[in-house]
Amino acid sequence: xxxxxxxxxxxxxxxxxxxxxxxxxxxxxxxxxxxxxxxxxxxxxxxxxxxxxxxxxxxxxxxxxxxxxxxxxxxxxxxxxxxxxxxxxxxxxxxxxxxxxxxxxxxxxxxxxxxxxxxxxxxxxxxxxxxxxxxxxxxxxxxxxxxxxxxxxxxxxxxxxxxxxxxxxxxxxxxxxxxxxxxxxxxxxxxxxxxxxxxxxxxxxxxxxxxxxxxxxxxxxxxxxxxxxxxxxxxxxxxxxxxxxxxxxxxxxxxxxxxxxxxxxxxxxxxxxxxxxxxxxxxxxxxxxxxxxxxxxxxxxxxxxxxxxxxxxxxxxxxxxxxxxxxxxxxxxxxxxxxxxxxxxxxxxxxxxxxxxxxxxxxxxxxxxxxxxxxxxxxxxxxxxxxxxxxxxxxxxxxxxxxxxxxxxxxxxxxxxxxxxxxxxxxxxxxxxxxxxxxxxxxxxxxxxxxxxxxxxxxxxxxxxxxxxxxxxxxxxxxxxxxx
Numbered sequence: 486x487x488x489x490x491x492x493x494x495x496x497x498x499x500x501x502x503x504x505x506x507x508x509x510x511x512x513x514x515x516x517x518x519x520x521x522x523x524x525x526x527x528x529x530x531x532x533x534x535x536x537x538x539x540x541x542x543x544x545x546x547x548x549x550x551x552x553x554x555x556x557x558x559x560x561x562x563x564x565x566x567x568x569x570x571x572x573x574x575x576x577x578x579x580x581x582x583x584x585x586x587x588x589x590x591x592x593x594x595x596x597x598x599x600x601x602x603x604x605x606x607x608x609x610x611x612x613x614x615x616x617x618x619x620x621x622x623x624x625x626x627x628x629x630x631x632x633x634x635x636x637x638x639x640x641x642x643x644x645x646x647x648x649x650x651x652x653x654x655x656x657x658x659x660x661x662x663x664x665x666x667x668x669x670x671x672x673x674x675x676x677x678x679x680x681x682x683x684x685x686x687x688x689x690x691x692x693x694x695x696x697x698x699x700x701x702x703x704x705x706x707x708x709x710x711x712x713x714x715x716x717x718x719x720x721x722x723x724x725x726x727x728x729x730x731x732x733x734x735x736x737x738x739x740x741x742x743x744x745x746x747x748x749x750x751x752x753x754x755x756x757x758x759x760x761x762x763x764x765x766x767x768x769x770x771x772x773x774x775x776x777x778x779x780x781x782x783x784x785x786x787x788x789x790x791x792x793x794x795x796x797x798x799x800x801x802x803x804x805x806x807x808x809x810x811x812x813x814x815x816x817x818x819x820x821x822x823x824x825x826x827x828x829x830x831x832x833x834x835x836x837x838x839x840x841x842x843x844x845x846x847x848x849x850x851x852x853x854x855x856x857x858x859x860x861x862x863x864x865x866x867x868x869x870x871x872x873x874x875x876x877x878x879x880x881x882x883x884x885x886x887x888x889x890x891x892x893x894x895x896x897x898x899x900x901x902x903x904x905x906x907x908x909x910x911x912x913x914x915x916x917x918x919x920x921x922x923x924x925x926x927x928x929x930x931x932x933x934x935x936x937x938x939x940x941x942x943x944x945x946x947x948x949x950x951x952x953x954x955x956x957x958x959x960x961x962x963x964x965x966x967x968x969x
Contacts, residue, residue, distance in 0.1 A: 636910025
């Protein structure tokens with residue numbers, strides 16, 4: 486007997502049996518997964534990607550979701566929410582050197598610094614008597630529902646790093662955005678929409694700076710937590726429609742089979758990006774049926790469309806505000822709207838007038854609509870830019886404008902445990918620097934997490950040997966003075 490030949494034959498037979506067993510069991514497994522998926526999608530693990538890592542929450546939760554209204558370009562606090570009569574009196578006069586000497590400036594560095602009066606009158610609104618620029622009467626109509634913070638500061642003085650700092654707590658690219666942090670911590674309440682959605686609108690004006698996708702990146706967190714951009718015109722998501730000749734049943738079977746194989750591989754290698762791939766396949770398939778209905782606002786009441794001031798399919802900021810409410814109703818955890826072209830180095834009077842026309846009505850409508858639906862109590866709404874503008878004039882072209890400024894700007898917040906009808910903090914008499922209850926971007930992030938029931942000091946992710954946090958490691962504090 487040839488022992489070597491017998492052993493080769495035995496090895497070949499064993500390999501064949503293994504292949505037969507694998508194929509047979511795989512077929513049975515795929516069938517079982519498909520049947521379970523038809524009966525209950527959660528049974529095949531689709532729900533795992535929706536859960537956050539924080540359970541239970543360490544703090545009482547006021548906010549279930551966040552709607553973040555980003556006025557990209559840097560709105561001037563002096564033409565919106567921070568009246569400065571003393572600056573009006575100094576129009577055309579040199580800025581006091583005691584304020585500006587040795588200070589960081591953007592485009593005005595080394596130039597003569599001349600005061601520019603606020604370009605509009607301010608009016609008192611609501612029983613709180615909040616002073617707001619008269620161009621924003623609709624936001625004025627919700628003055629008793631919002632908290633205006635006039636003492637915000639930031640570390641960055643140019644657009645892209647300032648957006649990075651506001652969104653991630655760092656000027657260094659590659660850090661997770663706040664929306665990614667929140668969905669990582671809390672997960673999503675929606676089975677067929679992303680937990681973090683971004684929409685961008687552009688109105689009338691000069692060509693705006695681009696808004697890079699890294700602003701809603703997951704950074705070093707698992708990539709399934711990155712924001713998904715929905716477009717206001719055309720297909721809301723690229724490749725949303727199935728290819729010609731592919732029906733939904735066939736596509737569902739493909740997704741089920743592919744994810745079953747991915748899960749088998751995941752058990753062997755435990756790679757978080759495989760888990761991401763599984764979750765994204767399932768979510769993408771669900772979005773093919775959920776997103777078209779979400780984006781079609783023709784089923785809204787005519788008076789609702791009028792309240793927001795939008796037309797179905799116009800891609801405007803107003804339409805995006807209405808879509809933000811619809812996303813919130815469907816369980817999306819973090820919704821971020823960008824409206825571009827607030828960068829008024831020249832023509833600040835004309836520019837702010839145009840931006841007010843594009844945003845004032847819709848911002849107020851969103852707050853009123855959430856309140857009408859009983860959702861404002863657990864929805865945190867934030868309105869802010871990435872920095873403010875200088876009290877000094879910049880006249881590169883045309884009429885006067887204002888340069889970038891990081892020592893003072895205003896924002897407002899509403900809902901979810903924020904004290905309504907109040908003004909918090911103050912700037913000096915010329916609006917150059919925050920001087921009372923000075924507030925940082927890290928403080929804002931800490932406060933947002935606090936309202937979501939998260940202790941910002943304990944919410945971290947190990948990266949390059951360090952415990953990274955959204956609120957940084959430099960002593961951020963919750964802004965308790967604005968909490969109800």
